[in-house]
Structures are given as structure tokens and as C-alpha cells.
Amino acid sequence: STQSAWGDRPEMSMLLKFRLQPVFRAPCLRVDARAITIPKPVSRAGSHHVWKKHARNPWGNFARPTLVADKAGKGIIDNPLTNKGTAFSQPERDRIGIRGLVPPRQMTMKAQIQRVLRNYHSLNEDLDKYLYLTDLQDRNETLYYKVLIEHIEEMAPVVYTPTVGSACMQFGNRFRRPRGMYFSAADRGQMAAMVYNWPSRAVDVIVVTDGSRILGLGDLGTNGMAIPIGKLALYVAAGGVDPSRVMPVMLDVGTNNENLLQDPFYLGLQHRRLEGDEYYAVVDEFLTAVRYRWPHVLVQFEDFASVHAATVLKKYKHEHLCFNDDIQGTGAVVLGATFAALKAKGLPATAIKEQRVMVVGAGSAGVGVSEAIAAAMEQLGLSSEAARANFYLFDKDGLLGHTRKSLNEEQRPFARKDLRDGLQRLEAVKEIRPTILLGLSSSRGIFTKELLKEVSKHQERPIIFSLSNPTANSECTAEQAYAWTEGKAIFASGSPFRPVHLDGKTFIPSQANNMYIFPGVGLGGVLSGARILDDSVFLAAARTLGDCCTPEMIAKGQLLPDVKDIRSVSHAIACSVIEATMASGAATINIDHADIAEYVEDSMYAPEYAPLVPVPYLDDGNF
Numbered sequence: 001s002t003q004s005a006w007g008d009r010p011e012m013s014m015l016l017k018f019r020l021q022p023v024f025r026a027p028c029l030r031v032d033a034r035a036i037t038i039p040k041p042v043s044r045a046g047s048h049h050v051w052k053k054h055a056r057n058p059w060g061n062f063a064r065p066t067l068v069a070d071k072a073g074k075g076i077i078d079n080p081l082t083n084k085g086t087a088f089s090q091p092e093r094d095r096i097g098i099r100g101l102v103p104p105r106q107m108t109m110k111a112q113i114q115r116v117l118r119n120y121h122s123l124n125e126d127l128d129k130y131l132y133l134t135d136l137q138d139r140n141e142t143l144y145y146k147v148l149i150e151h152i153e154e155m156a157p158v159v160y161t162p163t164v165g166s167a168c169m170q171f172g173n174r175f176r177r178p179r180g181m182y183f184s185a186a187d188r189g190q191m192a193a194m195v196y197n198w199p200s201r202a203v204d205v206i207v208v209t210d211g212s213r214i215l216g217l218g219d220l221g222t223n224g225m226a227i228p229i230g231k232l233a234l235y236v237a238a239g240g241v242d243p244s245r246v247m248p249v250m251l252d253v254g255t256n257n258e259n260l261l262q263d264p265f266y267l268g269l270q271h272r273r274l275e276g277d278e279y280y281a282v283v284d285e286f287l288t289a290v291r292y293r294w295p296h297v298l299v300q301f302e303d304f305a306s307v308h309a310a311t312v313l314k315k316y317k318h319e320h321l322c323f324n325d326d327i328q329g330t331g332a333v334v335l336g337a338t339f340a341a342l343k344a345k346g347l348p349a350t351a352i353k354e355q356r357v358m359v360v361g362a363g364s365a366g367v368g369v370s371e372a373i374a375a376a377m378e379q380l381g382l383s384s385e386a387a388r389a390n391f392y393l394f395d396k397d398g399l400l401g402h403t404r405k406s407l408n409e410e411q412r413p414f415a416r417k418d419l420r421d422g423l424q425r426l427e428a429v430k431e432i433r434p435t436i437l438l439g440l441s442s443s444r445g446i447f448t449k450e451l452l453k454e455v456s457k458h459q460e461r462p463i464i465f466s467l468s469n470p471t472a473n474s475e476c477t478a479e480q481a482y483a484w485t486e487g488k489a490i491f492a493s494g495s496p497f498r499p500v501h502l503d504g505k506t507f508i509p510s511q512a513n514n515m516y517i518f519p520g521v522g523l524g525g526v527l528s529g530a531r532i533l534d535d536s537v538f539l540a541a542a543r544t545l546g547d548c549c550t551p552e553m554i555a556k557g558q559l560l561p562d563v564k565d566i567r568s569v570s571h572a573i574a575c576s577v578i579e580a581t582m583a584s585g586a587a588t589i590n591i592d593h594a595d596i597a598e599y600v601e602d603s604m605y606a607p608e609y610a611p612l613v614p615v616p617y618l619d620d621g622n623f
Contacts, residue, residue, distance in 0.1 A: 162495050205235055212303070337560055530586045
């Protein structure tokens with residue numbers, strides 16, 4: 001009886017009139033005082049759909065009634081997507097059959113958050129804090145994301161870099177509960193079937209790694225699964241993607257890490273990595289399988305070794321909705337920070353085409369950043385050749401010259417013909433006089449005192465970005481950058497550093513972390529129904545990011561917005577991505593420009609407890 005279950009709440013009894021997807025996600029219900037309406041889904045089957053405004057949802061953005069179809073009782077408590085811990089109301093406990101299965105006192109979410117924070121702050125080590133939050137995520141995702149969103153500035157370095165690097169190193173030893181899916185070389189020929197083992201009927205975003213180049217730590221094999229898990233936590237907390245519609249993936253093709261090959265407790269395949277056609281066949285089968293089940297899913301490639309990263313991206317970026325965060329995401333965030341740095345020098349954005357850029361680190365990230373900045377130069381009128389002539393790429397052997405035989409296809413356009421191959425960094429600085437120095441080498445301390453002093457000798461305000469992470473791999477610290485340039489540096493880093501006090505001034509270093517880019521890009525790509533994400537998307541995201549800081553923030557040396565404002569940044573970037581995909585024809589949804597901001601806001605997940613309603617699931621789709 002709906003009357004006995006819901007009393008005199010007619011809007012709840014009306015739920016039975018609608019066919020909602022059970023268990024993991026019901027559509028966002030737009031409710032007014034008279035009726036419940038369900039917005040029509042975006043059509044992505046080749047036809048364009050025009051989004052229309054709907055009445056606001058009084059339960060809050062994306063907080064909606066959830067229908068539990070085939071589970072009740074303890075099954076609800078065991079599911080982190082539906083569990084509320086001690087926050088179930090007394091009528092709800094009767095309605096879903098859990099009276100007696102949880103402690104009798106009902107606690108508010110506010111009280112639960114206070115308890116979480118008390119326990120969190122009682123821990124001294126960041127890795128212990130990481131494990132505590134992981135346990136919370138495995139029990140109660142709504143509470144986990146509520147805490148993470150409200151304390152994102154404090155907790156982002158724990159959930160992701162730099163702490164996630166330590167979590168990866170300990171992943172096998174501290175494994176507790178599986179999260180995500182593992183597709184391995186042993187599953188060849190079975191992936192199209194095994195993809196249906198994933199319980200969610202809808203997946204919007206997948207983050208996949210093969211574990212071959214985890215941060216600056218190298219080949220960690222399946223221990224790198226902490227990376228997709230952490231990335232997707234930020235997709236939800238920073239980007240507002242629904243947590244029931246994300247899937248972390250480990251693509252296990254073996255490992256070349258000798259310690260892991262000998263480790264009796266290693267959780268992955270203990271053979272050397274597949275290479276060549278065998279490797280690409282596994283990648284192809286995986287992408288075919290997930291695209292068959294979820295045709296519109298966005299796939300983010302993460303921490304693939306340089307030898308494969310660019311090749312995989314080049315093969316699939318024109319066919320699949322995908323991107324490589326190490327290449328395109330890093331490029332966009334560095335480009336955005338560079339636009340802000342030019343503002344700090346009193347220069348317009350167009351001045352980027354006049355910069356001389358020295359890039360230390362010529363792997364996939366270094367080349368990706370160079371390509372992103374070069375693309376911005378080209379948009380301002382430079383030819384491809386003229387834009388790349390502004391770059392000087394270095395690896396461990398020195399400057400990349402055109403005579404080097406080991407150049408790959410991505411490096412070759414940046415190889416210098418006017419300087420000798422192997423020219424060393426300090427000598428090159430004296431000759432090049434770079435205006436921008438970028439570090440993507442994962443080599444700790446490679447920006448020496450002598451090098452930075454030489455850079456600042458030729459530039460009044462040198463732009464110096466030490467972008468490698470975790471912190472232990474930074475080319476230099478913020479304090480070193482400011483001290484060795486006598487406070488002249490415009491600095492950003494890949495890992496977080498505290499404010500620096502020097503000669504009576506306080507400098508606030510910015511963390512050029514990809515979390516400023518990928519959540520908004522992913523959200524915009526999904527909401528636009530994009531078929532692909534081309535270069536215009538990342539250039540639009542970079543320009544938006546570069547405009548997020550106020551003049552007052554830039555005056556203090558801050559190039560990127562505060563992390564606490566990350567959801568606003570993601571919202572702005574998602575809007576720019578939707579505009580870019582519509583302009584390029586890649587989008588499958590049409591929205592009036594004036595409505596885009598509201599459309600994105602209404603679509604962003606907000607973690608609030610929603611009423612749970614037990615409804616039997618019928619195969620014919622009727623209640």
C-alpha cells in the first residue's frame with residue numbers, strides 16, 4: 001500500500017507511474033508542486049536533441065529517489081551506492097527491511113561528517129588517511145563524496161597525487177576490496193562477454209591504465225589500479241559525474257618490474273609485458289567490448305608508457321570518445337597556466353606565439369605539452385613549422401637534434417636543425433635564453449641552482465614550471481625556484497608546495513594539476529554527447545582555465561584558482577567543452593548558448609541522501 005508506506009505524500013506514490021532504471025541510477029526527477037516529470041534523454045543516435053529547461057528539483061541537483069529493484073534488507077546496506085550507514089530514517093528502515101540490521105539511533109549526515117573528520121584528523125600519516133577514506137568509499141559513497149567535496153582542498157592530495165603514489169606502491173599488500181574491472185591478457189577472446197559482469201547498466205566515464213608508467217614511479221603493473229580509482233573520485237567530486245556511472249579499469253598485459261615478477265603476493269599476471277601486435281590486440285579487444293555495451297562511454301587513457309601512449313591515442317581518438325590525460329590533459333593545464341603567467345608579465349594571450357619554450361623531458365607528457373602550446377600558437381596565425389621552431393626539447397642525452405636516430409614520430413617535428421644534437425641544458429640556456437622553462441622529466445633536482453640563475457639572468461620574469469610528480473620527482477621545489485631567481489620566477493608545479501616567504505614577500509605557488517582539466521572535459525564531453533574530443537576542446541578548456549584567476553590572485557603569483565573552487569572551474573570548462581563540440585559538429589545535442597550553464601549545473605551530481613523505495617523489478621518494464 002502506497003498510503004501505508006508514504007502517508008499523505010502524493011508525489012511519492014506517483015513514482016509508481018514511471019519506469020525508472022533500478023538499483024544504480026534513476027533519472028533526475030524534476031518536481032514541482034503538481035506533478036513529477038522526467039526529462040527526455042539526450043538522443044545520441046545520430047540525431048540532434050534540443051535540451052529544454054525543466055522545473056527545479058526540490059531535493060537538490062541530482063539528489064533523487066532511488067528505486068531498489070532486486071535487493072532489499074542487507075543488500076542495501078552492503079551496496080555503497082545505497083548505504084546510508086546510521087542515517088536511514090525509521091520509516092525507511094521498515095520500508096526497505098533493515099530494521100534491526102543497523103544501530104537504532106538515526107544520525108544526520110552532518111553528524112556523520114563530524115565523525116568522519118574526527119577519525120580522519122586523528123591519523124598522522126597520509127597513507128593511513130588514504131586508506132581510511134578508501135574504506136569509507138567502500139561503505140558509503142554518498143557520505144564519502146560529501147566529505148570529499150566539502151574538504152577537497154585538504155583531501156585532494158590524499159585521494160590523488162602525491163599520496164596515491166604511495167598507495168600504488170602498497171596496493172597489493174593492502175588490498176581489501178575489489179573496485180573496478182581487470183581486463184587481462186588471459187581474458188583474450190572473453191572481453192565482450194565479461195564486460196557484462198559489471199553491474200551498472202550505464203557507464204559514462206572509464207579511466208583505464210596498463211600500469212606501465214605510474215606517475216614517476218615506473219612499471220607497477222596491477223598495483224597501478226589506485227590511479228583510475230583516484231581519478232574517478234575526482235571526476236565525481238570535482239566534475240559532478242554520477243558515481244554510479246564510472247568504471248576504473250586495469251588493463252593487465254604483464255609487467256617488466258623484476259620485483260613484482262618475483263613477488264609471491266603480486267595480484268597481476270607474472271609474465272613480461274606483451275609488446276607489438278599482441279599488446280595492441282588486447283587494447284583493441286577491450287575498447288571494442290566496452291563500446292559495444294556502452295556505445296557513448298568516454299574512455300580516458302592514464303599512465304601508459306611513452307612507447308604506447310601516443311600510438312594508442314592516435315589510433316583511437318578519431319573513432320572513439322577518448323583522450324589521454326598525460327598528453328592532452330597535461331598540455332591543457334600547462335597551457336592554461338601559461339596564459340595566466342603571460343598576464344602576470346603584463347602580456348596579452350597573443351604573446352604566447354613569441355615565447356621560446358625549453359622543455360626538459362621529451363616523453364609523451366613533454367611532447368603533449370609542446371603540442372598543446374604549439375596548437376595555440378598556430379591558432380594565432382603561426383604555421384605549424386614556425387610554431388614548433390619556438391620549442392627546444394631535451395631528454396637525458398640533451399637537446400633533441402634532427403640527426404638523432406632514436407627520434408620517434410611525435411618527437412621528430414620538434415627536433416632542432418640549428419643546434420647540435422645532445423647540447424646540454426646549461427649551455428643551451430645561455431644560447432637559447434628561454435622565456436619559459438618546463439620540467440616533465442620525473443628527475444628530481446634537475447633544475448639546479450646554476451641553471452635557474454642562468455635562466456633568470458636573461459629574463460626579468462622567467463616562467464618556470466616544475467611539473468613532475470609525485471613531490472619526490474619535482475625538478476625543483478617552489479622555495480628553490482623563488483630563491484634562486486631572487487623572487488623573479490613565475491612558478492607552478494605538478495605537486496603541491498606551501499607558500500614561500502622571501503625578502504618580506506609571500507609567493508603562492510600554483511599546482512598545475514590535471515584535476516583542473518579532466519573532470520570538466522569529461523563532464524562536457526558526456527553532456528554534449530560528443531562523438532570525439534578534438535584539439536579545439538582542449539584549447540577551449542585551457543583558455544577557460546587561464547581566465548579563472550583574478551588580477552589580485554595573479555599579483556600574488558597564483559596562476560590557477562584555489563582547489564576549493566574546483567567544481568566551479570569544472571563547470572566553466574564543461575560549458576566551454578560543450579560549446580567547442582557543438583561548433584565542431586562533434587556534439588549530438590543542441591543547446592542555446594544562454595542555457596548551457598544551467599544545463600551543466602543541473603546535471604552535476606550532488607551527494608545527498610535520497611529516499612529509498614523498494615519496487616519489484618519486472619522484465620516487461622511495467623510496475
